[in-house]
Amino acid sequence: MTQPIDLYYWPTPNGWKISIMLEETETPYNVIPVDITAGDQFHSEFLTISPNNKMPAIVDPDGPDGQPMSLFESGAILIYLGEKTGHFLPSNPRERYLVTQWLMFQMGGVGPMLGQAHHFRQYAPEQIPYAIDRYTNEATRLYRVLNKQLGETEYVAGDYSIADIAIFPWILPYERQGQNLADYPHLQRWFDTINARPAVQRGLAILPDRRVSQNMDDRARENLFGTRQMEQR
Structure with a gap:
């Protein structure tokens, strides 16, 4: 067992x-x-x-x-x-590398940058306009990258994968990052689809x-x- x-x-x-x-x-x-x-x-x-x-x-x-x-x-x-x-991790090498690149996109970009947006917008002991603008703007850029990709594919790397599982939790608190999902219709569609999955809930x-x-x-x-x-x- x-x-x-x-x-x-x-x-x-x-x-x-x-x-x-x-x-x-x-x-x-x-x-x-x-x-x-x-x-x-x-x-x-x-x-x-x-x-x-x-x-x-x-x-x-x-x-x-x-x-x-x-x-x-x-x-x-x-x-x-x-x-x-x-x-959720393909065995086919080409498909596997597509998933891996989007996982690395989350690890190297989405997590660190949105985390900084959270910190300076929500947790910093003082309001630092440069930092707030810097990381909110970077969050906007990353959301645009995802929105463009999701206008071409159902999930970020084609089929539902560990890349989606990695990215979704960081989009969940989008308001704390100064974002409105209505500005990103393809990302909104993806977000709602994943959020409705029983295992995700x-x-x-x-x-x-x-x-x-x-x-x-x-x-x-x-x-x-x-x-x-x-x-x-």
Whole structure:
């Protein structure tokens, strides 16, 4: 019998990527909360799994060689789960590279840039107009790239794949990024289609009351954005 995967998780866009993938592939898993506002990400036990002190991470007791396998970085986890389950990651090389390039687009652009838009629009202790404009404009540019692509394909790389699963959670809080989906009709169509998938809704429904609030206290702010991130470990 398949042993469940341990998912180290908190309800953020990166965490949702993996909970959605696990739900989509009907892979058994246990949720191990990593409260990033309380500093759980700095615990030594977690750092042995995720040395960059970021969640999500997984431990698969049945790795490729039959031995336990731990992984951090959500993009790597999506590739691993795609290969393990045989779903949402094509075996055909051409199709696989198309999916991989859009996954890298999310990892290198959508996540970091929209994350900065979130930070300077919602969480920064002071309003910095240059930073707000810089990252809101970059969010707009990335939305336009996606909208153009989705005017030509049903999903970002053709068929539904780990690329869609990676990008969707970052579009979910579009208003926080200064965006209006009505401005991007093809992206809106894609968004509504994915949002209606039962597995996606199940993946989003894990620890829904634990989402990070912009009204966080000083301790949470220190754990997320302060000097605790800079400490040597």
